Amino acid sequence: MKNILKIVSYTFAMTFLMIQCKPMPNSTSGDEKTFIIASQAVDCTGVAPMKCLQVKEKESDSWGNFYSNIEGFTYEPGFEYVLKVKTEKIENPPMDGSSIKYTLVQQVSKTKK
Template sequence: MKSKNLILTGILAMSSVFASAQKIKAKTQTLIIGPEKGNCIGITQRGACYQVKTSKAQKEWSDFDNPIKGFNYKPGFEYVIQVKTQKAKQPIEGVNEEYILVKQISKKKAK
């Protein structure tokens, strides 16, 4: 009986870990950051903001007025980064999500 309980507990624990990993993966996205910043007036940022694309097929850059924690931006380079979003610990002006760098995939000198 104890071994059945132990096995069941192990299965439940693994299911919980798997479910947590799925949630994290669902909130991760890849962004292409442009070599120049744009001028934005957004909820979380005023002034210079990132210019982003969510895929290589996207032709126009979009304004991205959220800071990305852990990302060290330098003008003149195009970046491909992976970020995750999570609930903000201290929401600012109604913005409930924050962006955190997961990894920098590439950094290329702009042409």
């Protein structure tokens, strides 16, 4: 009888612990990246001609066109920015849109250029 109580207690405790386990915030929803945004946007062509931000992740990287937008970020020409950005995969992106959503986490710096 004692063994049965121990087994039932153990099973209950393990079930309770399993129910309490939750994924860490952002563990599956996305990553955080640092973007350096150039002081000038450039002409580029996505679906139609447009202006693209110039972005790189490290000082040593080359600038690349950024065809999307960063939710919560307002670009002002003449300033170079360092941003912390959250990236999330979009389940069913539009045919002409990005499969990644970018959201501003923190504006680390804004430097007049």
